[in-house]
Amino acid sequence: MLDEAAVALDESAVRRIVKEEIELAMRKDPAARRASIIASKGTLDWAYPPFILSTAAAAAGLEASIFFTFYGLNLITKGYPERIKVSPTGNPAMPMPVPMADVFAGMPGMKAMATSMMKSMFKGKGVASLQELIDVARETDVRLIACQMTMDVFGFQQSDFIEGVEFGGAAAFLSEARRAHVTLFI
Amino acid sequence: MLDEAAVALDESAVRRIVKEEIELAMRKDPAARRASIIASKGTLDWAYPPFILSTAAAAAGLEASIFFTFYGLNLITKGYPERIKVSPTGNPAMPMPVPMADVFAGMPGMKAMATSMMKSMFKGKGVASLQELIDVARETDVRLIACQMTMDVFGFQQSDFIEGVEFGGAAAFLSEARRAHVTLFI
């Protein structure tokens, strides 16, 4: 017993151990390993940020998920990568080869033109298409979650969505986001 | 004294206790119990996410607050639930019973039509109206905070706001958000 008593610790030794363990725990802070991203918009331009950020997060070793809600729900419906459009209206800062007044940007045909312009800008620069982003997200285990309330309001069925999509409500998003440092509403 | 020395702990016992306590502390991580949400938009469609997410957070036991700034400030002014509009422009992904070119979406009258369409979609599905969302937020103790700087810029008075609203600046938002895992700008 005396030998054991000899290795017993006093307060300063205990505090040193505690600080070491806390620093270790903070370094592997589980919230630093999770990214919970909401995709709420359905246009081509705003489709990129949630996919780029979540796949970059997954590539960095984080558990990443995208919660698709409101207009963003469209992004994971079947056939959407072919139908997706960019909206030039209300984006006066979008760089365009030819400057144009906003009223033209609101005319029929302009949306298709802006869409093909952006598609080719991204294509020409080796940036992925929406379909490629979806593929990368699935390959890197980014979880794709469809908002059930929006599905009900807009009349979507589970069969409208691409393969591998999960379904959940705001509570499902929050149960992950409350344990994540990276939480973004896009 | 010998009896006490007999229960003294060696380093491995101390490390075990420390890890237990850290795991407990992490589980009740105070940042996991707080949601700080900014509402910056004043249209009907973008009014839903901050209210739905914050009331869902409150229902899950989190302390939730909405900081209303910029256009979002309107949401908590008196009489706004009756006046609120949805903006169809720039939302090409909004599902519509009848497809329409964006130029029509920008015409006078279309906004009212999109608004009533969305109101009835939400109503028909048992989703709350803005007034009901405000009521639920108040019942679940979601804090509603009006951005003072925006009030000054846009010329709002405290008397313009619904009952129970608090007033604070960006510093007030940050003092909460810096202690919250869920921080969203909507």
Next chain:
Amino acid sequence: MLDEAAVALDESAVRRIVKEEIELAMRKDPAARRASIIASKGTLDWAYPPFILSTAAAAAGLEASIFFTFYGLNLITKGYPERIKVSPTGNPAMPMPVPMADVFAGMPGMKAMATSMMKSMFKGKGVASLQELIDVARETDVRLIACQMTMDVFGFQQSDFIEGVEFGGAAAFLSEARRAHVTLFI
């Protein structure tokens, strides 16, 4: 050795120390001292939130950074503070001295009018101009980071940006944001 054994700690004493240290560590939680903000929009109205929130964060002692991506990249290009415009389209909640139908908001000239209206509202209330916000951000050591992928897609060169801007990708943003409580996509 017997004297040392006499101050050795039993389990309840160790647990008390551990809880004290954890509470201290939580109070100086490093994630509470960092704000990682994305600026994705290039109009005058949406330029304010990232600058106001990040400079307020810096003023409160946080390490703050703004990651400029997509349309937001324009905000830190040379000469932009003079060229920046506010977009009235799709903002039906923007308070205006004179109400106007949305179709007028989309006409050429209206954007300039809304811009000058907002500039004078902010000016009249003592709120900073974009140039002043950039100056304050630099004085308070808010880091300004340009998104390299967007630069490539939109054809920006490093020389297009104002002094003091750093360059990085989504991975650079995430390496900071995963250690920050305040993470906002604006």
